[in-house]
Amino acid sequence: MKAFTKLLTPQEARDVYARAYAPSPLGTERVPLAQALRRVLAQEVRASTDLPAFDRSTVDGYAVRAEDTGRASSGTPLHLQVVGEVLMGEPVRFAVGAGQAARIPTGGMLPEGTDAVVMQEHTVRTDGTVSVERPVKVYENVLPRGADVRSGEVIVRPGRRLRPQDLGLLAGLDIPEVTVYRRPRVAIIVTGDELVPPGRSLRGSQIHDMNTYTLSGLIDESGGIAKPYGIVQDNLALLVERTKLAHRECEMVILAGGSSVGEKDVVADAIAAVGEPGIIVHGIAIRPGKPTILAVAGGKPVFGLPGNVVSAMVIFEQFVRSVLNAMAGLREPPRPGTTLRARLTRTVAIGDREDHIRVSLAERTGALWAAPLPGGSAILTSMVRADGLVTIPANTTLEEGTEVEVRLLG
Amino acid sequence: MKAFTKLLTPQEARDVYARAYAPSPLGTERVPLAQALRRVLAQEVRASTDLPAFDRSTVDGYAVRAEDTGRASSGTPLHLQVVGEVLMGEPVRFAVGAGQAARIPTGGMLPEGTDAVVMQEHTVRTDGTVSVERPVKVYENVLPRGADVRSGEVIVRPGRRLRPQDLGLLAGLDIPEVTVYRRPRVAIIVTGDELVPPGRSLRGSQIHDMNTYTLSGLIDESGGIAKPYGIVQDNLALLVERTKLAHRECEMVILAGGSSVGEKDVVADAIAAVGEPGIIVHGIAIRPGKPTILAVAGGKPVFGLPGNVVSAMVIFEQFVRSVLNAMAGLREPPRPGTTLRARLTRTVAIGDREDHIRVSLAERTGALWAAPLPGGSAILTSMVRADGLVTIPANTTLEEGTEVEVRLLG
Numbered sequence: 001m002k003a004f005t006k007l008l009t010p011q012e013a014r015d016v017y018a019r020a021y022a023p024s025p026l027g028t029e030r031v032p033l034a035q036a037l038r039r040v041l042a043q044e045v046r047a048s049t050d051l052p053a054f055d056r057s058t059v060d061g062y063a064v065r066a067e068d069t070g071r072a073s074s075g076t077p078l079h080l081q082v083v084g085e086v087l088m089g090e091p092v093r094f095a096v097g098a099g100q101a102a103r104i105p106t107g108g109m110l111p112e113g114t115d116a117v118v119m120q121e122h123t124v125r126t127d128g129t130v131s132v133e134r135p136v137k138v139y140e141n142v143l144p145r146g147a148d149v150r151s152g153e154v155i156v157r158p159g160r161r162l163r164p165q166d167l168g169l170l171a172g173l174d175i176p177e178v179t180v181y182r183r184p185r186v187a188i189i190v191t192g193d194e195l196v197p198p199g200r201s202l203r204g205s206q207i208h209d210m211n212t213y214t215l216s217g218l219i220d221e222s223g224g225i226a227k228p229y230g231i232v233q234d235n236l237a238l239l240v241e242r243t244k245l246a247h248r249e250c251e252m253v254i255l256a257g258g259s260s261v262g263e264k265d266v267v268a269d270a271i272a273a274v275g276e277p278g279i280i281v282h283g284i285a286i287r288p289g290k291p292t293i294l295a296v297a298g299g300k301p302v303f304g305l306p307g308n309v310v311s312a313m314v315i316f317e318q319f320v321r322s323v324l325n326a327m328a329g330l331r332e333p334p335r336p337g338t339t340l341r342a343r344l345t346r347t348v349a350i351g352d353r354e355d356h357i358r359v360s361l362a363e364r365t366g367a368l369w370a371a372p373l374p375g376g377s378a379i380l381t382s383m384v385r386a387d388g389l390v391t392i393p394a395n396t397t398l399e400e401g402t403e404v405e406v407r408l409l410g
Numbered sequence: 411m412k413a414f415t416k417l418l419t420p421q422e423a424r425d426v427y428a429r430a431y432a433p434s435p436l437g438t439e440r441v442p443l444a445q446a447l448r449r450v451l452a453q454e455v456r457a458s459t460d461l462p463a464f465d466r467s468t469v470d471g472y473a474v475r476a477e478d479t480g481r482a483s484s485g486t487p488l489h490l491q492v493v494g495e496v497l498m499g500e501p502v503r504f505a506v507g508a509g510q511a512a513r514i515p516t517g518g519m520l521p522e523g524t525d526a527v528v529m530q531e532h533t534v535r536t537d538g539t540v541s542v543e544r545p546v547k548v549y550e551n552v553l554p555r556g557a558d559v560r561s562g563e564v565i566v567r568p569g570r571r572l573r574p575q576d577l578g579l580l581a582g583l584d585i586p587e588v589t590v591y592r593r594p595r596v597a598i599i600v601t602g603d604e605l606v607p608p609g610r611s612l613r614g615s616q617i618h619d620m621n622t623y624t625l626s627g628l629i630d631e632s633g634g635i636a637k638p639y640g641i642v643q644d645n646l647a648l649l650v651e652r653t654k655l656a657h658r659e660c661e662m663v664i665l666a667g668g669s670s671v672g673e674k675d676v677v678a679d680a681i682a683a684v685g686e687p688g689i690i691v692h693g694i695a696i697r698p699g700k701p702t703i704l705a706v707a708g709g710k711p712v713f714g715l716p717g718n719v720v721s722a723m724v725i726f727e728q729f730v731r732s733v734l735n736a737m738a739g740l741r742e743p744p745r746p747g748t749t750l751r752a753r754l755t756r757t758v759a760i761g762d763r764e765d766h767i768r769v770s771l772a773e774r775t776g777a778l779w780a781a782p783l784p785g786g787s788a789i790l791t792s793m794v795r796a797d798g799l800v801t802i803p804a805n806t807t808l809e810e811g812t813e814v815e816v817r818l819l820g
Contacts, residue, residue, distance in 0.1 A: 037627045037630055051790075052788075053617070058786070086615075087603065088603040089604030089616045090603075091613070091615065107604065107717065109615035143788045147788075148790055148791050163627065163819065164624045164723070165624055165627075165723065165790065165796075165820075167623035167627050168620040168621070169790050170623070171618055171622070172608075172618050174618050175608060176608040177609075192517075193497065193500075194498040195499070198443065198582075198586040199586030199587075202463070205498070207462070208581055209581060210579070210582040212444075213444065213574070213578050214574045214575055216447070216577070217574025217577050309582075313578075336771045336778075337750055361746045375557070378557075381558050381559060384566070384576055387745075388746070408745070409575070410573035
């Protein structure tokens with residue numbers, strides 16, 4: 001594994017890796033609804049009741065029998081006897097017969113015998129009687145039982161990341177606790193003799209570790225729990241030890257740095273030492289990110305990402321995120337708004353590796369334009385200034401104005 | 411305040427409220443970079459060093475003086491004396507003179523005297539000498555000092571919600587801790603004699619509280635800390651007491667339910683009792699959400715939202731979120747991908763109140779289509795099935811196929 005003997009295309013790499021490792025959810029846990037935002041539902045939720053559970057008034061007014069009101073008008077108002085008042089939350093202990101009505105508030109339960117509500121504005125109340133000045137149809141101003149949800153209906157399916165409105169519906173259906181998938185623990189190990197954590201001053205040609213921070217953020221956003229295992233020098237024994245520890249404690253291991261083909265390529269050796277089958281892909285025809293390792297050890301995914309931060313971010317997005325999402329149980333179609341179509345502000349010519357260029361977006365003359373950001377993959381500010389990424393196939397020239405798909409960042 | 415004497419348009423309501431209350435950030439706190447994802451930066455960050463801090467090689471190879479290589483070719487290779495090896499992280503204690511070169515790894519610091527790197531693939535090494543087979547230009551295969559960031563440059567501005575790549579850049583610039591805005595604490599009080607928390611069984615015409623859950627989710631997504639204060643019966647004394655408590659402990663108070671004009675409209679009275687100036691707007695010409703209260707008490711925003719969950723969500727999005735974002739310190743232009751343009755699948759005719767319809771999105775015949783979801787604002791499943799919301803002005807009919815702006819949910 002000391003040379004990129006064969007550089008797979010990104011799609012070949014994905015296919016080869018998918019044959020070696022099929023990610024699946026890790027297991028489930030119960031959480032209270034109040035802590036379930038953004039968690040991935042692991043159960044099918046069926047409604048155990050209708051919603052609403054009874055015919056509800058949608059206005060303040062009088063519950064009536066629609067058939068009684070047929071000839072009511074402001075000239076010849078209908079006089080109905082008021083036999084009761086519906087109180088919110090209380091049982092309704094009376095029924096309403098022909099020629100009768102009951103006071104009802106918005107949201108109130110229709111009394112037995114009634115099937116419509118006359119808005120208060122269209123009535124005149126005098127002591128025990130209410131005058132109705134216009135007819136109402138059956139179910140007028142009423143939300144019938146089961147209009148929102150029918151008992152037995154599947155209302156949320158497993159694999160869905162829960163949103164505020166999902167939580168509301170679950171609460172309304174009396175589900176105070178849900179079964180969600182466990183969040184995968186993802187180890188981050190950065191390697192490089194030159195790396196120092198931020199906050200410690202530099203000597204010689206040292207630089208500050210950035211990958212721990214960008215990768216932690218990406219893991220968090222993808223539904224994982226980032227577990228940093230610190231910086232390890234380019235020393236095989238130390239790196240094997242740390243990688244084995246991370247592999248025991250976490251469900252996925254990411255190493256960043258050092259996987260280029262150099263004299264000190266200890267990352268590949270460390271990954272190979274962790275478990276079988278080991279390295280599946282080493283080297284991908286992608287820019288940035290050629291020296292990427294996709295591996296499996298003892299049933300857990302292990303990734304060797306480039307030390308370069310922009311490369312590591314692109315490879316995470318291209319190869320790690322989908323695996324992590326599957327382990328997190330996510331089975332949703334991509335949401336609208338995760339990609340946009342825009343026109344290139346300038347011609348882009350790409351060499352022999354599929355390229356993932358950083359673009360900023362701006363609206364101009366009624367169209368959305370994607371401006372490729374200057375600087376290669378070593379320029380982290382290109383990622384900070386970028387709104388999204390655009391994939392351009394190998395050996396392709398896209399002219400200025402060409403419409404491309406932009407994958408939005410964060 | 412017992413009647414909607416004048417119904418303001420949504421824009422009038424916003425303007426009136428903006429004159430009564432100008433939200434501003436609450437203060438700041440220091441957090442370690444590892445906990446700063448999605449926090450809103452409260453400081454301007456200037457680079458205290460160049461990034462990279464020295465000329466770095468972007469390849470494995472030999473650092474040389476570009477001018478030496480002018481006539482090198484595979485036929486007439488240039489022979490250079492190898493005077494040292496650059497080690498990652500170590501100081502480079504030697505200089506390179508004319509006719510000399512130094513071994514350098516990717517990311518290594520260029521030795522004094524060199525200004526370019528020849529890729530290893532284009533060299534032949536023999537003992538103390540390296541043969542270079544093609545010329546390199548000044549800075550070829552080099553990332554010059556300061557190419558990414560220049561010392562003194564402003565790299566992130568206050569008001570930005572930090573993304574993974576921002577964290578990486580801050581780490582790279584040796585900033586292990588950042589000043590962020592405090593997250594506003596937002597009280598949620600739901601009122602209604604009919605409400606019961608999920609997990610407790612219903613009697614009479616009770617229903618389960620949903621607003622606590624949807625509002626908590628929306629507050630969290632908007633950068634606030636949701637503080638539920640439970641369910642309060644429609645009792646003025648109790649509601650005033652709970653609202654005053656919430657108002658003391660939090661920076662924003664949201665009451666949901668009960669603000670319709672009915673016999674038991676205690677929410678308006680409770681809000682009015684909390685502090686001056688009190689209610690600024692009561693009733694807005696919007697659908698859903700007419701019985702909305704916008705208030706200020708003792709310098710803190712207080713909102714009375716409709717009890718109906720869909721209405722409360724729309725009013726949160728239309729009137730609460732911008733206030734909360736400003737209190738959270740967020741000062742970013744809207745991100746691309748938060749709205750999309752789509753065509754209506756059917757004609758929509760709107761009455762005398764600006765309407766916020768729920769739509770689901772689907773791509774068809776190369777265009778994006780927005781299908782208005784059936785059911786009024788009492789149908790929470792319309793929000794669960796929706797991809798976004800579309801605003802339609804009052805007294806407007808939009809024909810099938812009309813392009814509209816869709817604000818994406820969650």
